[in-house]
Amino acid sequence: MDQVGKVYPNGTIAVQQANLQAGEGEFLCFVGPSGCGKSTIFNMIAGLTDQTSGELSVLGTTPKEARKQNEIAFVFQEHTLLPWAKLIDNVTMPLTLRGVPKKQRIAEGERVLELVGLKDYTKVLPRQLSGGMKMRVSIARALIARPKLLLMDEPFGALDEITRQTLQDELLNIWQQDQKMTVLFITHNVFEAVYLSTRVVVMTPRPGKISEIIDIPIPFPRTDEFRTLPEFSSYVRQVSEVLKH
Numbered sequence: 001m002d003q004v005g006k007v008y009p010n011g012t013i014a015v016q017q018a019n020l021q022a023g024e025g026e027f028l029c030f031v032g033p034s035g036c037g038k039s040t041i042f043n044m045i046a047g048l049t050d051q052t053s054g055e056l057s058v059l060g061t062t063p064k065e066a067r068k069q070n071e072i073a074f075v076f077q078e079h080t081l082l083p084w085a086k087l088i089d090n091v092t093m094p095l096t097l098r099g100v101p102k103k104q105r106i107a108e109g110e111r112v113l114e115l116v117g118l119k120d121y122t123k124v125l126p127r128q129l130s131g132g133m134k135m136r137v138s139i140a141r142a143l144i145a146r147p148k149l150l151l152m153d154e155p156f157g158a159l160d161e162i163t164r165q166t167l168q169d170e171l172l173n174i175w176q177q178d179q180k181m182t183v184l185f186i187t188h189n190v191f192e193a194v195y196l197s198t199r200v201v202v203m204t205p206r207p208g209k210i211s212e213i214i215d216i217p218i219p220f221p222r223t224d225e226f227r228t229l230p231e232f233s234s235y236v237r238q239v240s241e242v243l244k245h
C-alpha cells in the first residue's frame with residue numbers, strides 16, 4: 001500500500017498516508033488505540049471498502065479481485081458460527097456456498113479440524129464448545145479455502161490468558177507449516193503482538209497513521225521461553241514507547 005488514505009463520507013479521516021509492503025509468509029501485527037484506523041485498513045485490504053487516496057494492491061491485484069478469487073480469509077473476535085450446524089458443516093460452509101462436491105468438502109473439513117486439534121468433534125454443535133474451541137473452529141473455517149492472506153481482527157481478545165497463549169502457539173504452528181500464508185493480525189495487546197510478529201505495525205490516531213514498523217527478528221518456532229527473555233521485554237518496551245507518542 002502506497003500513501004493509502006480513507007476519508008469516510010461524513011468527513012472522518014480514518015487513515016492517512018499509510019505505506020506498507022507485506023511479503024509472502026509474513027506475520028504482521030497491528031497495534032494502536034481504539035479508532036486509529038486498524039479495522040478500516042483491514043476492510044480496504046479485504047475489498048470491503050475503497051480507499052479514497054493512494055494505491056493499494058493485494059496479492060498482485062486489486063483487493064476486490066483477490067477476494068473474488070477466495071485468496072483472502074477473515075477471522076473476527078466474535079466467532080460467527082451457525083448455532084444449529086455441526087462443526088463439520090460450519091467449517092465447510094465457505095465450500096458449500098461455492099458448490100464444492102460433498103466428498104471433497106468433508107475431506108477438507110476434516111483436514112482443517114485436525115489442524116486446530118478438533119478432529120474428534122466433527123458432529124458436535126457450537127454450543128457444546130468453550131470459547132477457545134469456538135475460536136479454533138473459526139480459524140479452521142478461515143483456513144478451509146487455503147487462503148494466501150489471513151486477516152484476523154482481535155481474534156483472541158475475549159479469551160482468558162492461558163487459552164490465549166495456547167491459541168497463539170497453535171496459530172504460529174499452522175502458519176509455519178504453511179510457509180506461504182501471510183497473516184495480518186489486529187491486537188490491543190503489545191505482548192501478543194511481539195510474540196507473534198515478524199514485524200509490528202504501530203498506529204496512532206487522529207488521523208490514523210502508521211507511525212512505525214518494528215522488526216522482531218527472533219526466529220520461529222517461538223516458545224514460552226521467548227516470553228521470559230530480556231529481548232522480549234525490550235521489544236515490548238519499544239512498541240509501548242512508540243504507542244505513547
Ligand SMILES: Nc1ncnc2c1ncn2[C@@H]1O[C@H](COP(=O)(O)OP(=O)(O)OP(=O)(O)O)[C@@H](O)[C@H]1O
Pocket residue numbers: 008009010012013014032033034035036037038039040041208
Ligand atoms: N463507516 C464509517 N463512517 C464514518 N466513520 C467511521 C466509519 N467506520 C469507522 N469510522 C471512524 O474511523 C475511525 C477509525 O475507525 P476504525 O474502526 O478503523 O478504528 P480501529 O483502530 O479499528 O478501532 P477499534 O480498535 O476500536 O476497533 C474512527 O474515528 C471511527 O469512528
